[in-house]
Amino acid sequence: MSETLESAVKAVCSECGNDRERMMDIVRAIQGKFGCVSSEAMDMIAKQLATHRVEVESVVSFYSFLSDRPKGKVVIRLCDDIIDEMAGSADVANAFATELGIGIGETTADGKITLEHTPCIGMCDQVPAAMVNDVVVTNLTPAKVKDIVAKLKADVDADLVDAPGDGNNANDLVKAMVQNNIQQSGDVIFAGMEPGAAIKKALEMAPKDVIAEVTKSKLRGRGGAGFPTGLKWKFTSDAPGAEKFVLCNADEGEPGTFKDRVILTEQPDMMFEGMTVAGYAIDASTGVVYLRAEYAYLREYLESVLARRRSDGLLGKSVCGKDGFDFDIRIQMGAGAYICGEETALISSCEGLRGDPKNRPPFPAQEGYKAGPTTVNNVETFCCCARVMEKGADWFAGIGDGQSVGTKLLSISGDCGKPGIYEVPFGITVDEMLKMCGAKDTAAVQVGGASGQMIGKNDFGRKICYDDLATGGSIMIFNSKRDLLKVAEKFMEFFVDESCGYCTPCRAGNVLLLNALKTILAGKGEASDLEYIETLGNTVIKASRCGLGQTSPNPILTTLKNFRPAYEALLVAPSKDGYQVSFDIKAAVGDAAAIAGRDSVHAY
Amino acid sequence: MSDTITLTIDGVEIQGKPGQTIMEAADAAGIYIPRLCAMDGLVPHGSCRVCTVMVNGRPQSACTQPIAPGIVVDNETDEINAIRRDIVDMLFVEGNHFCMFCEKSGNCELQAVAYRLGIAAPRFPFQFPDCGIDASHPDIFIDRDRCILCGRCVRASQDLDGKDVFGFVGRGSEKRIAVNSDAKLKDTNIDVTDKAVEACPVGALLKKRVGFAVPIGQRKYDHKPIGSDIEQNKGSL
Amino acid sequence: MGKPKLATTSLCGCFGCHMSVLDIDDRILKLIELVDFDKSPIDDIKEFTGPVDIGLIEGGCCNEENVHVLKDFRKNCKILISVGDCAIDGGIPALRNNIPLKECFDEAYSTDNRLGPAVLNPSGKVPNDPELPLLLDRVYPCSEIVKIDYHLPGCPPPADTIWEAMVALLTDKPVALPYELIKYD
Numbered sequence A: 001m002s003e004t005l006e007s008a009v010k011a012v013c014s015e016c017g018n019d020r021e022r023m024m025d026i027v028r029a030i031q032g033k034f035g036c037v038s039s040e041a042m043d044m045i046a047k048q049l050a051t052h053r054v055e056v057e058s059v060v061s062f063y064s065f066l067s068d069r070p071k072g073k074v075v076i077r078l079c080d081d082i083i084d085e086m087a088g089s090a091d092v093a094n095a096f097a098t099e100l101g102i103g104i105g106e107t108t109a110d111g112k113i114t115l116e117h118t119p120c121i122g123m124c125d126q127v128p129a130a131m132v133n134d135v136v137v138t139n140l141t142p143a144k145v146k147d148i149v150a151k152l153k154a155d156v157d158a159d160l161v162d163a164p165g166d167g168n169n170a171n172d173l174v175k176a177m178v179q180n181n182i183q184q185s186g187d188v189i190f191a192g193m194e195p196g197a198a199i200k201k202a203l204e205m206a207p208k209d210v211i212a213e214v215t216k217s218k219l220r221g222r223g224g225a226g227f228p229t230g231l232k233w234k235f236t237s238d239a240p241g242a243e244k245f246v247l248c249n250a251d252e253g254e255p256g257t258f259k260d261r262v263i264l265t266e267q268p269d270m271m272f273e274g275m276t277v278a279g280y281a282i283d284a285s286t287g288v289v290y291l292r293a294e295y296a297y298l299r300e301y302l303e304s305v306l307a308r309r310r311s312d313g314l315l316g317k318s319v320c321g322k323d324g325f326d327f328d329i330r331i332q333m334g335a336g337a338y339i340c341g342e343e344t345a346l347i348s349s350c351e352g353l354r355g356d357p358k359n360r361p362p363f364p365a366q367e368g369y370k371a372g373p374t375t376v377n378n379v380e381t382f383c384c385c386a387r388v389m390e391k392g393a394d395w396f397a398g399i400g401d402g403q404s405v406g407t408k409l410l411s412i413s414g415d416c417g418k419p420g421i422y423e424v425p426f427g428i429t430v431d432e433m434l435k436m437c438g439a440k441d442t443a444a445v446q447v448g449g450a451s452g453q454m455i456g457k458n459d460f461g462r463k464i465c466y467d468d469l470a471t472g473g474s475i476m477i478f479n480s481k482r483d484l485l486k487v488a489e490k491f492m493e494f495f496v497d498e499s500c501g502y503c504t505p506c507r508a509g510n511v512l513l514l515n516a517l518k519t520i521l522a523g524k525g526e527a528s529d530l531e532y533i534e535t536l537g538n539t540v541i542k543a544s545r546c547g548l549g550q551t552s553p554n555p556i557l558t559t560l561k562n563f564r565p566a567y568e569a570l571l572v573a574p575s576k577d578g579y580q581v582s583f584d585i586k587a588a589v590g591d592a593a594a595i596a597g598r599d600s601v602h603a604y
Numbered sequence B: 001m002s003d004t005i006t007l008t009i010d011g012v013e014i015q016g017k018p019g020q021t022i023m024e025a026a027d028a029a030g031i032y033i034p035r036l037c038a039m040d041g042l043v044p045h046g047s048c049r050v051c052t053v054m055v056n057g058r059p060q061s062a063c064t065q066p067i068a069p070g071i072v073v074d075n076e077t078d079e080i081n082a083i084r085r086d087i088v089d090m091l092f093v094e095g096n097h098f099c100m101f102c103e104k105s106g107n108c109e110l111q112a113v114a115y116r117l118g119i120a121a122p123r124f125p126f127q128f129p130d131c132g133i134d135a136s137h138p139d140i141f142i143d144r145d146r147c148i149l150c151g152r153c154v155r156a157s158q159d160l161d162g163k164d165v166f167g168f169v170g171r172g173s174e175k176r177i178a179v180n181s182d183a184k185l186k187d188t189n190i191d192v193t194d195k196a197v198e199a200c201p202v203g204a205l206l207k208k209r210v211g212f213a214v215p216i217g218q219r220k221y222d223h224k225p226i227g228s229d230i231e232q233n234k235g236s237l
Numbered sequence C: 001m002g003k004p005k006l007a008t009t010s011l012c013g014c015f016g017c018h019m020s021v022l023d024i025d026d027r028i029l030k031l032i033e034l035v036d037f038d039k040s041p042i043d044d045i046k047e048f049t050g051p052v053d054i055g056l057i058e059g060g061c062c063n064e065e066n067v068h069v070l071k072d073f074r075k076n077c078k079i080l081i082s083v084g085d086c087a088i089d090g091g092i093p094a095l096r097n098n099i100p101l102k103e104c105f106d107e108a109y110s111t112d113n114r115l116g117p118a119v120l121n122p123s124g125k126v127p128n129d130p131e132l133p134l135l136l137d138r139v140y141p142c143s144e145i146v147k148i149d150y151h152l153p154g155c156p157p158p159a160d161t162i163w164e165a166m167v168a169l170l171t172d173k174p175v176a177l178p179y180e181l182i183k184y185d
């Protein structure tokens, strides 16, 4: 190795100003260079940053893209979400394993290639997909895998993108085979906008009037929780604090969501524009985009857009010539943790900590990033803000349905003819949506991702909007041949893996819920197990500290509510003698029988 | 008067001071709210969730939630007790709590809260984890199978001892308490007199050679439920 | 109507809980006024003579014979009670639960002196008579194998705990043990 670990650590740390808060960038850089952040490296980083070693380890051990043990020069991360699985990701995984001669979680003997699973990488519209380091490969087949592995074996830096995707995916700084799949565009997000148009309109108003305009537009957050954006900005603006911040949530980790990916690819100007408007409105001079590690392939391009905006006077000192309004934006990379999409965990991560959510109150609007009042909004929300500024609150409020105004981007995937992005006005019914995307024989729709709800035919007349079926954008469609309980199991496994582990009910309760579900799926559940699941799920929902735990039982509870017969069909009658049907004596004596070299004298 | 806030806990009207949490106000009024990760002198953590109460019908952790005028808090209801029992049960099955040979037994807060809630046995299946023991230090040891991840040692070491001996590593069910060193507890600057050692509510962080000093029958929670000291304040204000 | 019947057994336990039953001292005389003992080591009745009202289980299940006996108890007892920590959570024997069975055998019987032997065993062989019940992969709490109606924790549960619970059940009162009688050690 040309660069020693010590000199690399020193260089990386000093590039980051030896600032402990830049921990994420530092450990990511070391991981990138050395394939791991070794124990030795942690010691060196701690020393360099004058912090405690356990702080470094607490971060490295938290994020799934970081590791204290060496990984290959190339890490292949196979997306193992349910949509990929339905499209044959198991065959793809087998092909990788066979071609590489290793199993999932292993590294080739020459130390070159590591094969792993990873949760949803935001490519559900082009499945099965995987990441090869930062490069996304899509629509995989065993044949394609063979080709990819051959290329990588010959050269770990091989170019895997033969034909780049549409739009900016073909941009020199992106060069990804990813397709946008914009199936339907609307007037808010996928319509043109002159860079600077929204900012200039905003700068003509007083900051408080900008907030009033956003409030008047009735815009609500697009990240999932649906909080009124104008109100959030007002709280942030009213909160005392020397320095305020604008954070853009581009973590997009909810399984089945990929709309922010397409905005980041096609409309980044609009997003930055909205952030800048927010900066003006709340009197912030710093904006941060928290970009999930899975979208690292977009980073260079986004940096170039930021650079162009700086040179065009849309960022930096005196934005658009407005004296006293300085605003700039930096990109903070994540490192593989769904919980970092939760706004306070996102702040922790930006501060160089484990992605643990923080206790509320104080809310981010009062005390957020670096303890300053902070507004955290979703990528799409900021785009809406820009459009509200450009076209006015009344125009915006005129689209949609009741209290849900504007358009919503839906990321539609699963069993349908045309998966992809649909910009629809709020209020569209599930039936209309299914028709729109060419879904046939639909048995169930998962609205709102893993944390949302699984609905059946009876609910297909309901509307997609805040007051009925709310969604951050994830729509997964399942036809009548799919096993919905297996889907629920997949989602529960996701939550078990992604819980931050801070609070008891979510850390321990989800494991128990998953185990109970597995018992039922194994044909060993009794009717009383359903009640057990319901009461346990209730505890997890009520007692968990953040939105993850407060929604994590939903996959089981909503399938149980809407598809109860599917569970009941798997139940067995309780033993009339009072035995636990879940206990399997044959399995329990298996080890001993093998050691003794004889079977039990009893017939089981 | 503007420097008192009136709120209701389980139908009893009490007075608190601005800036207090629900738990602090309740303590002062002689109302005990069960807890494990909260400890006098440490910043609230909000992680064990045992102190979950309903505030105007919404669940909140009493150790982190500030009081506000007129709030109605439910503490002792069937619903909340069921939730608390579940949480305590989870802590028991998530670790290995062999009370019969644990040095902390009788003085253990987890056990004591379970006693107070009347738990005869957890309703969840035992997980029998293997989280590891660190007995490297001459005077102190860590038994991670008994650790409930309350973070009291982390905070006590940081805020009371000024040391930062402990931290958390891993996430989800893989989350563990870790020491500030590559190797072992013995390589840290922990001292047997550190507040961090005393802060452990369970038998996860213990002094060596001082176990079982108090005979059964004379230990902290043998006769009086945890929280009795707080409840003695009742009516004294 | 005859007196209610009581049965007891010790599975993977140390008989400590049975000692605690005897520790009710002279109340044992009252107890036999209230109940007849059926299958139990106390009277050495080996098989159930018929349906029994209350079964007391000491110990968890570490081998197939324990499972067999426990199921026999469940089948024959109207009310089944886990008595003591071993019955409830496996207790001290469950310390082996995260060690593979093979390693446990090696620790006990191997002549490789890095591992054992914990018992004098010059042959180094693991005892393997067909009469010996096979060990389970881990020690199971009783409630994982059959439904349990009541749990009396303790190692062992205090004699008073057992007494109070018995009296409540035999006199059709709810089992509501006072604070001092629920102890895990």
Ligand SMILES: Cc1cc2nc3c(=O)[nH]c(=O)nc-3n(C[C@H](O)[C@H](O)[C@H](O)COP(=O)(O)O)c2cc1C
Binding pocket: A220, A221, A222, A223, A224, A225, A226, A227, A229, A249, A250, A251, A252, A253, A254, A338, A339, A340, A341, A342, A343, A344, A376, A377, A378, A379, A381, A382, A546, A547, A548
């Ligand atoms: C576990 C969890 C994950 C989340 N992930 C995201 C995410 O990936 N993107 C997002 O915008 N919001 C996410 N949120 C919601 C954020 O906490 C927050 O509400 C949102 O970013 C606010 O922006 P908005 O008001 O513009 O929607 C998540 C919330 C939780 C509880």
Ligand code: SF4
Binding pocket: A339, A357, A498, A499, A500, A501, A502, A503, A504, A506, A507, A544, A545, A546, A547, A548, A549, A550
């Ligand atoms: S609910 Fe889950 S993710 Fe949220 S703080 Fe608790 S453990 Fe962490």
